[in-house]
Amino acid sequence: MSSESDEATYEKCHFTCVYCGFDGRTFDGWMQMTIDHILPKSCEGSDEPDNRVAACGSCNSITSRMKFERTASREEILEKKRQYVAESRRKFYRVWAERVMPRYLERPLLPLSSLVGLNAEVT
Numbered sequence: 001m002s003s004e005s006d007e008a009t010y011e012k013c014h015f016t017c018v019y020c021g022f023d024g025r026t027f028d029g030w031m032q033m034t035i036d037h038i039l040p041k042s043c044e045g046s047d048e049p050d051n052r053v054a055a056c057g058s059c060n061s062i063t064s065r066m067k068f069e070r071t072a073s074r075e076e077i078l079e080k081k082r083q084y085v086a087e088s089r090r091k092f093y094r095v096w097a098e099r100v101m102p103r104y105l106e107r108p109l110l111p112l113s114s115l116v117g118l119n120a121e122v123t
């Protein structure tokens with residue numbers, strides 16, 4: 001669940017992922033939004049508002065292992081992350097287009113309750 005400071009960060013970024021442009025304004029979109037630390041906390045990045053941006057879950061995950069020097073500028077890091085996200089999305093797109101889309105896109109969606117193994121957990 002997002003906090004008030006998370007909401008302020010989303011608002012600052014117009015509820016848009018700063019890396020891929022994902023629209024986080026709808027309910028389903030908002031559910032995918034996360035806070036990204038431009039200079040990651042693992043690289044001693046701060047939790048101050050100027051180091052926080054809105055990112056979709058996919059971009060946050062894709063960039064989660066990137067390392068940066070503490071001296072790198074905000075713009076430099078944002079640009080490197082955007083490039084890496086664009087590259088990763090192209091790779092993932094090829095996998096989806098080759099393996100997933102041809103097999104699954106034409107199939108109808110099933111009701112949640114009919115999905116194997118979920119009956120006992122969904123109430």
Ligand SMILES: [Zn+2]
Nearest residue numbers: 017020056059
């Ligand atoms: Zn994104």
